[in-house]
Amino acid sequence: MYLLGPRSHTSSLTTRIRTTIGARPTTLPYVPRQPRFSYAREYRRPYSNPAGESNERQHGASRSSIKPLTVFAICIPLGCALKWALNEDEATTSSSANGFVKYKLAKKEDISSTSSIFTLKPGQSSTIRTDDPATKRAITSAQFKQPQLQIARNYTLLPSIDGQDPQVLRFLIRKERNGEVSGYLHRLSVGSDIEVRGLSAEYILPEQVNTALFLAGGTGIAPAMQVADALAGGSHVHILWANRRREDCRGGVSDTARPTGWNWDFSGWWSPFGLPSSGIGMKDDVRPADASAIVSQLDSLKSRSARESSKQRQTLVDYYVDEEGTLIQPSEILPLLKSAEKAADEYERGKKLLFVSGPEGFINHWAGPKQWVNGREVQGPLGGVLSTIDLHDWEVVKL
Ligand SMILES: Cc1cc2nc3c(=O)[nH]c(=O)nc-3n(C[C@H](O)[C@H](O)[C@H](O)COP(=O)(O)OP(=O)(O)OC[C@H]3O[C@@H](n4cnc5c(N)ncnc54)[C@H](O)[C@@H]3O)c2cc1C
Numbered sequence: 001m002y003l004l005g006p007r008s009h010t011s012s013l014t015t016r017i018r019t020t021i022g023a024r025p026t027t028l029p030y031v032p033r034q035p036r037f038s039y040a041r042e043y044r045r046p047y048s049n050p051a052g053e054s055n056e057r058q059h060g061a062s063r064s065s066i067k068p069l070t071v072f073a074i075c076i077p078l079g080c081a082l083k084w085a086l087n088e089d090e091a092t093t094s095s096s097a098n099g100f101v102k103y104k105l106a107k108k109e110d111i112s113s114t115s116s117i118f119t120l121k122p123g124q125s126s127t128i129r130t131d132d133p134a135t136k137r138a139i140t141s142a143q144f145k146q147p148q149l150q151i152a153r154n155y156t157l158l159p160s161i162d163g164q165d166p167q168v169l170r171f172l173i174r175k176e177r178n179g180e181v182s183g184y185l186h187r188l189s190v191g192s193d194i195e196v197r198g199l200s201a202e203y204i205l206p207e208q209v210n211t212a213l214f215l216a217g218g219t220g221i222a223p224a225m226q227v228a229d230a231l232a233g234g235s236h237v238h239i240l241w242a243n244r245r246r247e248d249c250r251g252g253v254s255d256t257a258r259p260t261g262w263n264w265d266f267s268g269w270w271s272p273f274g275l276p277s278s279g280i281g282m283k284d285d286v287r288p289a290d291a292s293a294i295v296s297q298l299d300s301l302k303s304r305s306a307r308e309s310s311k312q313r314q315t316l317v318d319y320y321v322d323e324e325g326t327l328i329q330p331s332e333i334l335p336l337l338k339s340a341e342k343a344a345d346e347y348e349r350g351k352k353l354l355f356v357s358g359p360e361g362f363i364n365h366w367a368g369p370k371q372w373v374n375g376r377e378v379q380g381p382l383g384g385v386l387s388t389i390d391l392h393d394w395e396v397v398k399l
Contacts (some may be wrong), residue, residue: 082200098197099197100145102123102124102195103122104192105118105190105191106168109191111248117294132199135199135377137230140226141155141156143170145196147195152197154172156172157226158170158297159230159299160295170223173178192363205230209350210349210352211234211238212234213237214227214241214356215242215355216245216357217243217363219359221356223355224241225294225298228298228301232309234309235313236340237318238256243319249295250295255317256318257330298317302314330385330389337392354397356386356396362390367396368381
């Protein structure tokens with residue numbers, strides 16, 4: 001029997017709400033969500049600017065004769081506007097009204113033609129810390145503000161790399177075609193201000209995890225990396241990472257041997273990304289020298305787990321590339337589930353978690369859509385390909 005969830009737990013943890021700038025700051029354990037790649041538009045509050053308001057009044061005043069009362073009426077709003085403008089930095093950097101704090105875009109590292117790693121450094125005094133013990137076993141994301149449109153989107157925090165300042169934040173952000181926030185972020189130059197709010201937890205890992213198996217699509221690798229980081233050395237982690245193009249996972253070499261006859265004809269096999277499958281077979285047996293920063297970080301996570309654990313608790317990564325016709329097959333998942341179950345019986349207990357993370361189409365294909373209940377998004381029943389597999393006591397988590 002499979003469990004989808006733990007349902008009540010994850011439904012509250014992974015609840016997705018439309019996010020407005022004016023909403024309360026979100027901190028653990030409250031977990032707001034907004035659609036990952038869903039086309040739902042978020043509520044937009046019209047941009048209101050106290051300075052603009054005062055200008056209007058100023059304009060109105062200039063049409064009338066200048067009387068002492070009028071001067072007074074002009075000065076007060078002008079003074080307020082000036083004070084607001086001068087205090088703006090303080091307000092946005094101190095967990096203020098809307099909880100956003102100012103960061104500087106310190107580095108933008110291209111991973112592919114559509115995605116980059118954004119490295120953020122604190123703008124002023126108040127920051128979001130990545131070493132908070134409360135977030136140690138959580139999959140966390142932060143919200144980025146698009147100031148002109150007054151909308152915000154979630155981006156999953158990448159785990160720290162060796163020697164990283166705990167005040168620094170890193171994110172893998174894909175530029176969506178016509179995407180409002182991702183487009184805005186990708187247009188920013190290094191040194192620009194970015195307003196960020198968070199962190200919030202999408203999911204908190206149970207105390208005892210035996211195995212975490214990830215079906216990750218595209219930027220869905222970020223939560224997989226957080227889990228691999230949190231469980232390194234203590235649990236078995238196996239990530240199956242699917243991408244549209246090789247450039248997204250440049251230099252990635254799969255750990256698990258392929259089944260014989262891997263160069264099957266994939267025509268007709270449904271691609272979760274909607275691209276035609278060419279059936280040209282694996283290409284990741286040759287690792288270019290210039291592995292992407294994400295692949296390098298995955299390699300570091302694998303080395304760390306190998307150093308810190310026995311063979312049964314290692315981190316493995318397999319790469320799948322749409323344009324190469326290598327797609328995650330249901331027939332590959334079953335043996336992985338079985339071998340993890342066998343290892344669990346032999347070595348130790350703990351939960352067996354099967355995560356599905358990535359674009360909406362990817363999640364729908366593997367685990368069925370999430371559902372909206374009373375304005376909140378919940379896990380919904382298990383559907384898709386995984387519903388046709390006997391999952392025993394694996395828990396499925398849609399991220
Ligand atoms: C918890 C969580 C974590 C996330 N983590 C990451 C992450 O680490 N990295 C990452 O890159 N993303 C992540 N996302 C997704 C991210 O939050 C955004 O959804 C994504 O960047 C798109 O936002 P946008 O404003 O750029 O695009 P939107 O403006 O919201 O548009 C999204 C897509 O919809 C299309 N679209 C817009 N309007 C319409 C319309 N009317 N009709 C048809 N199509 C339309 C656009 O062309 C675009 O392709 C995460 C989401 C969640 C919920």
